[in-house]
Amino acid sequence: MLLRHTPKEITERKALTINPAKTCQPIGAMYAALGIHKCLPHSHGSQGCCAYHRSTLTRHYKEPIMAATSSFTEGSSVFGGQANLVTAIDNIFTIYEPDIIAVHTTCLSETIGDDVQQIARKAREDGKVPDGKFVIHASTPSYVGSHVTGFANMTKGMVDYFAKSTDKTLDQINIVSGWVEPSDMREIKRIAALMGVNIVLFPDTSDVLDAPQTGTHEFFPKGGVTIEQLKSTGDSKATLALGAFASKDAAKLLHAKCGVPYETLELPIGISATDRFLESLSLTSEKPVPEELTRERGRLVDIITDMHQYFYGKKVALFGDPDHLIPLTEFLVNLDMQPVHIVSGTPGKRFEIQIRGLLDGRGFEYNVKNGPNADMFRLHQWIKNEPVDLLLGNTYGKYIARDEDIPFIRTGFPVLDRIGHSYFPVLGYTGGMLILEKILSALMDRKDRNAPETSFELVM
Numbered sequence: 001m002l003l004r005h006t007p008k009e010i011t012e013r014k015a016l017t018i019n020p021a022k023t024c025q026p027i028g029a030m031y032a033a034l035g036i037h038k039c040l041p042h043s044h045g046s047q048g049c050c051a052y053h054r055s056t057l058t059r060h061y062k063e064p065i066m067a068a069t070s071s072f073t074e075g076s077s078v079f080g081g082q083a084n085l086v087t088a089i090d091n092i093f094t095i096y097e098p099d100i101i102a103v104h105t106t107c108l109s110e111t112i113g114d115d116v117q118q119i120a121r122k123a124r125e126d127g128k129v130p131d132g133k134f135v136i137h138a139s140t141p142s143y144v145g146s147h148v149t150g151f152a153n154m155t156k157g158m159v160d161y162f163a164k165s166t167d168k169t170l171d172q173i174n175i176v177s178g179w180v181e182p183s184d185m186r187e188i189k190r191i192a193a194l195m196g197v198n199i200v201l202f203p204d205t206s207d208v209l210d211a212p213q214t215g216t217h218e219f220f221p222k223g224g225v226t227i228e229q230l231k232s233t234g235d236s237k238a239t240l241a242l243g244a245f246a247s248k249d250a251a252k253l254l255h256a257k258c259g260v261p262y263e264t265l266e267l268p269i270g271i272s273a274t275d276r277f278l279e280s281l282s283l284t285s286e287k288p289v290p291e292e293l294t295r296e297r298g299r300l301v302d303i304i305t306d307m308h309q310y311f312y313g314k315k316v317a318l319f320g321d322p323d324h325l326i327p328l329t330e331f332l333v334n335l336d337m338q339p340v341h342i343v344s345g346t347p348g349k350r351f352e353i354q355i356r357g358l359l360d361g362r363g364f365e366y367n368v369k370n371g372p373n374a375d376m377f378r379l380h381q382w383i384k385n386e387p388v389d390l391l392l393g394n395t396y397g398k399y400i401a402r403d404e405d406i407p408f409i410r411t412g413f414p415v416l417d418r419i420g421h422s423y424f425p426v427l428g429y430t431g432g433m434l435i436l437e438k439i440l441s442a443l444m445d446r447k448d449r450n451a452p453e454t455s456f457e458l459v460m
């Protein structure tokens with residue numbers, strides 16, 4: 001009973017968050033920056049922030065995350081961090097030779113009021129930025145937003161700094177990936193390749209955070225979107241932004257800056273959201289959906305048909321990032337499951353509106369909350385009042401799962417105590433099959449555990 005002090009009785013809270021269902025903005029900015037080829041993320045703040053963000057990403061991806069810091073001391077906290085950042089830019093380009101330094105701020109540098117854009121300009125004027133190299137930035141104070149908004153801000157920064165429109169229109173589609181795993185980014189590229197569609201995927205952490213063991217350490221692995229590709233996004237035919245919370249801002253800016261039309265879609269998690277993604281990709285590229293993808297869909301439908309009785313009516317609690325929870329909720333509803341408690345620490349009005357649009361009139365009661373006070377404590381209280389058959393979320397859900405004895409599936413960010421998420425996609429139809437396999441295994445393991453010997457069947 002690790003969370004034994006969580007009471008069943010719910011009292012309204014206004015200014016207190018207990019066990020947040022989100023993490024720091026800069027973590028998202030750091031993750032997005034790693035999706036650019038030869039980019040070194042830089043944390044403009046104290047060493048502690050950078051160490052925390054790096055270690056969380058390292059623990060999630062089981063890869064050493066490279067990032068630099070302005071290493072604020074008491075002096076820089078009082079007088080500002082300009083001197084530290086200019087020195088850092090000089091050192092980083094001299095020693096590590098990245099093509100880009102992606103600077104994100106922290107609570108401290110934002111509170112001081114450091115103007116990172118002006119500092120980067122000064123560094124260039126002082127000759128600290130070699131020709132053909134870049135310093136980009138995103139503002140990511142952690143007392144607002146979440147890791148998702150940090151990701152969105154850095155992705156928007158990529159457009160802000162690089163996208164250019166020339167007179168030509170290229171036969172390519174921009175896909176803003178959203179915060180998904182390297183495996184998912186690889187899956188998006190596989191789907192586009194099967195359809196014969198040229199895409200620029202950004203950010204793209206495949207072959208960066210799931211790079212193979214070759215015996216040789218590569219400071220900058222071969223993956224990531226290149227600067228040339230980012231520049232070319234301004235000449236693309238269209239942009240598909242996957243996930244409104246993480247990707248829409250970048251697509252909107254690209255439209256405003258270069259006139260590239262955009263469409264915001266849910267992440268292609270589950271059958272309906274994947275259908276919509278393929279339909280949009282097909283319409284914008286004027287390429288048909290190939291037979292191979294249709295057959296993948298058929299296999300997913302086959303599993304649902306075969307195993308429907310095990311999904312039917314099961315109550316589910318889920319928490320995590322809004323861009324994941326919205327299509328996941330839709331998928332669970334498609335399976336005739338009942339998502340009854342849904343929590344996200346990331347703020348934004350459209351989350352609750354979209355969830356209500358999916359669940360209203362389905363014939364069961366549910367709770368949904370996001371933003372401040374939408375925390376793990378509240379989720380636990382809801383579960384105590386209305387128990388569930390399954391819990392989905394990141395590693396931190398294991399405490400609730402253990403205390404309430406609920407089957408638990410790890411998904412989202414961070415997953416610190418399991419592997420697989422970097423390697424096996426949850427996007428697309430094949431990703432849908434993996435989600436189903438996980439749900440069924442969790443439910444059936446529980447069924448096996450609880451079954452009396454007289455009904456301990458080999459055939460389900």
Ligand code: SF4
Nearest residue numbers: 024049052106107142
């Ligand atoms: S909350 Fe602010 S101070 Fe704390 S680790 Fe995150 S960025 Fe740093």
